[in-house]
Amino acid sequence: MDAGSAAFAANAAAMEAALAPVLAVREAVEAAAEAVRARYAKRGQVLPRARLALLLDPGAPWLELCPYAGWKRYGDKDGTGAGAGAIAGIGRIEGRSCVVVIDNFAVKGGTVTPDGLAKKLRLQEVARENRLPLVSLSQSGGANLQYAHEVFIPGGRGFANQARLSALGIPQVTLVHGSATAGGAYQPGLSDYVIMVRGQATMYLAGPPLLKAATGEVATDEELGGAAMHTQVSGVGDYLAEDDADGIRLARAVIAALPWPRDEGPGVVEAPLFPATDLMGLVPADPRQPYDCRxxxxxLVDGSAFLDFKPEYDAATVCGHARIEGHAIGLIGNNGPITAPGAAKAGQFIQLCDQAGIPLLFLHNTTGFLVGTEPERAGIIKHGSKMIQAVANARVPKISVVVGGSYGAGNYAMCGRGFDPRFLFAWPNARTSVMGPAQAGQVMRIVTEAAMARAGAVDAAKLDALEQGTAAMLAEATTALASSARLEDDGIIDPRQTRDILGLVLGLIATEGARITRPSTFGVARL
Structure with a gap:
């Protein structure tokens, strides 16, 4: 690889161009929040990002998850709905890694769409899998009523998850900054610790207007469900805060009071021999051009040391042992389509890592399984099925990064979203689809042309339009942003930050066993 070559420069420029719209989305969401700062300042409230800064340990790493969920979906015409009403991720509080979910009330009221619900369910899954405390800063407009029929039934899973997290012994701390009504009141109610802000937080199953309509009773917000009432009378709240900052101080104090292990650094590790900036120019701008995933x-790996497994057996599927930030990993990457020998090789390697308890890292860049007469005679279905079996049943944690294309059953074999990787990230050039846009257009053309021929009239103009329209539709629907909007990954990442992010999540995985929980039959209840 020649970092000074014209090809490298062109590749880097293409990657920068792919990253630019991703960064622009983040900036647009922040600008929308900034526009309402003065309004909330008059109420004595700080914006969600400022709350996050107060909550986390200064200078500690912050891994934001699913920041593009909901982008241009469910009525989001300008793209500022990215994040689906919440800022969420993994950060450090009082020296302990925690899952953090903060309602982004400053953008579209923080209302919850189906994508917003899916995002919060995903964060609960992250907390459960990694045994991390879950801290929620709650203030939103609740469910978006335009999509209430799509949120109501699956929304029950969020409450069930909370009850089960509590029963597993995973602490949940909720700070209520604003209104929590109806189903929204059960989210703090099902938390282990509840903090409420005086004069701002309210919780009730029915607000004053509904109460009057249903029973004729007249009551103010404070009388019905204010922070003082719930902390002094009903017992729903556990701690009464004077303002946003005081509430966040109390949330940090609760985490500090728990006998939960503090994070430990990885110690001294050997950096890669090559700079992370090279990652911008390694992947060819033309996806048809091959390159070596090594x-x-x-x-990415410590000292750039990689023990290649069966390097002479199959060139298209790369397997081997390495370390990232001191953590052992088994790595699987693609240098081409997955062949029958490649699938057998990967399946064997996965079983070896599973037996040794070594987490697996998948670097996706594949068009899928090799097709044709010879691959079929070689048993591609049989060997591919064995690889998929190994991926699905491996007991060790799995991490996926889509560094290029992830097409067809190759997505399954490389541990795509459907195979429950512990974490899944995408580079800005990533494409995930059943097949490439051009191939999809050609398939539709061939099938339709055959139908036209049987009917006795082939219309070339219609076939051209169908082929081009199908390709364009799939190209638009399979960009990294479009996939991330559907929560097909946990976020689009700058390639230069890949090692840091992998080191962070591998550290969480390595210390999971130290986070001892004491499961019970039922979660903690307010009595």
Whole structure:
């Protein structure tokens, strides 16, 4: 790899161009929040990002998850709905890694769409899998009523998850900054610790207007469900805060009071021999041009040391042992389509890592399984099925990064979203689809042309329009942003930050066993 070549420069420019719209989405969401700062300042409230800064340990790493969920979906015409009403991720509070979910009330009221619900369910899953405390800063407009029929039934899973997290012994701390009504009141109610802000927080099953309509009773917000009433009379609240900052101080104090292990650094590790900036120019701008995924590996792993497994057996599927930030990993990458020998090789390697308790890292860049007469005679279905079996049943944690294309059953074999990787990230050039846009257009053309021929009239103009329209539709629907909007990954990442992010999540995985929980039959209840 020649970092000074014209090809490298062109690749880096293409990657920068792919990253630019991703960064623009983040900036647009922040600008929308900034526009309402003065309004909330008059109420004595700080914006969600400022709350996050107060909550986390200064200078500690913050891994934001699903920041593009909901982008241009469910009525989001301008793209500022990215994040689906919440800022969420993994951060450090009082020296302990925690899952954090903060309602982004400053953008579209923080209302919850189906994507917003899916995002919060995903964060509960992250807390459960990694045994991390879950801290929620609650203030939103609740469910978006336009999509209430799509949120109501699956929304029950969020409450069930809360009850089960509590029973597993995973602490849940909720700070209520604003109104929590109806189903929204059960989210703090099902938490282990509840903090409420005086004069701002309210919780009730029915607000004053509904109460008057249903029973004729007249009551103010404070009388019905204010913070003082719930902390002094009903017992729903556990701690009464004077303002946003005081509430966040109390949330940090609760985490500090728990006998929960503090994070430990990875110690001294050997950096890669090559700079992370190279990752911008390694992947060809033309996805049809091959490259060696070991070039990526050399810029991710400690000392650029990689023990290649069966390197002479199959060139298209790369397997091997390495370390990232001191943590052992088994790595699987693609240098081409997955062949029958490649699938057998990967299946064997996965079983070896599972037996040794070594987490698996998948670097996706594949068009899928090799097709044709010879691959079929070689048993591609049989061997591919064995690889998928190994991926699905491996007991060790799995992490996926889509560094290029992830097409067809290759997505399954490389541990796509459907195979429950512990974490899944995408580079800005990523494409995830059943097949490439051009191939999809050609398939539709061939099938339709055959139908036209049987009917006795082939219309070339219609076939051209169908092929081009199908390709354009799939190209638009399979960009990294479009996939991330559907929560097909946990976020689009800058390639240069890949090692840092992998080191962070591998650290969480490595210390999971130290976070001892004491499961019970039922979660903690307010009595």
């Amino acid at each position: 070039e990526i590996v050399a810029r």
